[in-house]
Amino acid sequence: MANEITPAVTDTILNFIGGAYRRGSTGKTFDNFAPATGLRIGTVHEASEADVADAVAAAKAALNGPWGKMTTAERVKLISAVATEIERRADDFLAAEVADTGKPRHVASHIDIPRGAANFRMFADVISTTPTESFATATPDGGQALNYAVRKPKGVIAVICPWNFPLLLMTWKVGPALACGNTVVVKPSEETPRTAALLGEVMNAVGMPEGVYNVVHGFGAGSAGEFLTSNPDIDAITFTGETGTGQAIMQKAAVGVRDISFELGGKNPAVVFADADLDKVVEGLSRSVFLNTGQVCLGTERVYVERPVFDEFVKRMTVAAKAFKPGATGDPAYLGPLISAEHQEKVLGYYARAVAEGATVVTGGGVPAISGDEAGGFYVEPTLWTGLAHDSSVMREEIFGPCCGVIPFDAEDEVIGLANDTDYGLCATIWTENLSRAHRVAASMQVGVCWVNCWFLRDLRTAFGGSGHSGIGREGGVHSLEFYTETENICVKL
Numbered sequence: 001m002a003n004e005i006t007p008a009v010t011d012t013i014l015n016f017i018g019g020a021y022r023r024g025s026t027g028k029t030f031d032n033f034a035p036a037t038g039l040r041i042g043t044v045h046e047a048s049e050a051d052v053a054d055a056v057a058a059a060k061a062a063l064n065g066p067w068g069k070m071t072t073a074e075r076v077k078l079i080s081a082v083a084t085e086i087e088r089r090a091d092d093f094l095a096a097e098v099a100d101t102g103k104p105r106h107v108a109s110h111i112d113i114p115r116g117a118a119n120f121r122m123f124a125d126v127i128s129t130t131p132t133e134s135f136a137t138a139t140p141d142g143g144q145a146l147n148y149a150v151r152k153p154k155g156v157i158a159v160i161c162p163w164n165f166p167l168l169l170m171t172w173k174v175g176p177a178l179a180c181g182n183t184v185v186v187k188p189s190e191e192t193p194r195t196a197a198l199l200g201e202v203m204n205a206v207g208m209p210e211g212v213y214n215v216v217h218g219f220g221a222g223s224a225g226e227f228l229t230s231n232p233d234i235d236a237i238t239f240t241g242e243t244g245t246g247q248a249i250m251q252k253a254a255v256g257v258r259d260i261s262f263e264l265g266g267k268n269p270a271v272v273f274a275d276a277d278l279d280k281v282v283e284g285l286s287r288s289v290f291l292n293t294g295q296v297c298l299g300t301e302r303v304y305v306e307r308p309v310f311d312e313f314v315k316r317m318t319v320a321a322k323a324f325k326p327g328a329t330g331d332p333a334y335l336g337p338l339i340s341a342e343h344q345e346k347v348l349g350y351y352a353r354a355v356a357e358g359a360t361v362v363t364g365g366g367v368p369a370i371s372g373d374e375a376g377g378f379y380v381e382p383t384l385w386t387g388l389a390h391d392s393s394v395m396r397e398e399i400f401g402p403c404c405g406v407i408p409f410d411a412e413d414e415v416i417g418l419a420n421d422t423d424y425g426l427c428a429t430i431w432t433e434n435l436s437r438a439h440r441v442a443a444s445m446q447v448g449v450c451w452v453n454c455w456f457l458r459d460l461r462t463a464f465g466g467s468g469h470s471g472i473g474r475e476g477g478v479h480s481l482e483f484y485t486e487t488e489n490i491c492v493k494l
């Protein structure tokens with residue numbers, strides 16, 4: 001089935017504040033484009049500083065309303081209903097996500113939309129089943145005291161999201177925040193405002209109290225993003241996006257000593273040993289390099305291959321890369337566009353720089369020839385390089401496109417050093433059939449997540465996040481409860 005990338009009507013996308021859809025109070029709007037065609041497909045109403053303040057005030061008031069008085073079981077029932085309603089309206093969410101991102105329908109329908117529902121259902125379960133600690137404590141008078149912990153919501157959470165998995169990454173934060181009894185103000189990416197706005201309809205349909213879920217549209221600095229992070233009634237900020245943006249947000253969070261949880265960029269290595277099953281490696285790494293057109297923070301941009309299988313690996317990855325068809329939206333092999341003209345320019349800048357830094361372009365390296373409706377879309381060719389130095393800028397900086405450099409290695413210690421020689425530390429993949437080596441090398445990776453013989457295999461109960469420039473904190477399962485609640489210890493002398 002073809003992608004729905006050229007809706008006949010131009011949509012109006014509104015803010016969602018206190019349970020109602022609103023235009024921005026200053027009347028400012030900005031355009032929403034379909035990356036698959038480059039055509040304008042919507043008008044987004046930008047939230048002013050006053051609108052953001054209204055959203056935060058609505059969220060704060062909701063903490064003292066019916067929402068704040070609910071038992072965990074009542075909250076869990078509502079949150080589970082949100083998951084069910086997302087599933088019931090899956091086609092609407094799919095159309096919105098595909099229009100905003102241009103990603104293939106099969107990617108959005110297998111990854112983005114189901115995860116939108118799962119992120120609510122899973123945290124409804126976690127909050128219902130995770131105990132808090134308790135200790136029986138001996139007291140100096142020979143008696144006993146009972147210590148036990150209670151979890152309380154942190155308050156109003158600012159949720160700032162990127163454009164690569166808009167619904168997935170937003171609900172990954174909103175699900176646990178609401179499960180823990182907080183309220184939220186979401187600032188979706190200016191590139192992908194639709195699914196966050198649509199979720200407001202879901203909240204109203206299930207009877208979520210007004211003000212629990214709010215959405216403000218706009219940009220970062222000098223716009224809704226900065227207005228939100230600067231608002232003193234925000235109690236904590238969760239953010240996924242670029243490292244530099246994380247640094248700017250951290251400065252705002254310092255005022256008032258607000259907590260932060262950040263998932264930032266990456267320059268993730270793959271380490272392929274000669275004993276690996278090359279069929280599995282190429283299947284896994286072609287997803288890791290090209291899925292979502294390389295716009296995945298967990299994607300692989302550096303591949304280190306043990307020398308005996310280097311040529312064979314490059315040969316097979318080239319075949320895999322050439323199988324993708326940028327611009328062929330109805331085709332199962334469709335490789336979607338990049339998110340914007342600006343991002344296309346950035347990625348093409350790296351394609352040019354790779355050549356300047358001495359790369360051999362094994363395949364790709366440019367803009368595909370596309371005619372018809374998609375001719376104005378923001379496509380680039382899937383690209384593989386060899387011959388780049390490990391310390392070239394193309395091998396050190398996050399590109400966020402469908403490309404990787406492949407470098408040979410000779411020894412285990414050498415490749416551990418190369419993989420870890422980066423400011424980032426989000427994830428790594430290790431490919432080997434040697435069990436001892438798999439565990440040894442995985443444990444020596446300086447990352448938050450390491451996959452062995454697989455990639456992006458997610459269990460939402462596990463710790464997820466990065467080290468170094470890739471982030472602060474972990475979310476997932478009980479780790480999310482740590483961030484979205486304050487723990488109070490109660491000590492009772494018996």
Ligand SMILES: NC(=O)C1=CN([C@@H]2O[C@H](COP(=O)(O)OP(=O)(O)OC[C@H]3O[C@@H](n4cnc5c(N)ncnc54)[C@H](O)[C@@H]3O)[C@@H](O)[C@H]2O)C=CC1
Binds near residue numbers: 187189224346399
């Ligand atoms: N998941 C990830 O790790 C992602 C990484 N990126 C990387 O970031 C690069 C730039 O993409 P952008 O969309 O421009 O990322 P970004 O980090 O600038 O934007 C992400 C979100 O932060 C907001 N934002 C930006 N500046 C802000 C500020 N000062 N205060 C509050 N909010 C602010 C944006 O409006 C958006 O909602 C990409 O080329 C890619 O390398 C982008 C998206 C996701």
Ligand SMILES: O=C(O)/C=C/C=C(\O)C(=O)O
Binds near residue numbers: 458
């Ligand atoms: O599975 C997740 O929770 C997250 C997946 C992808 C990203 O975090 C990203 O690309 O930013």
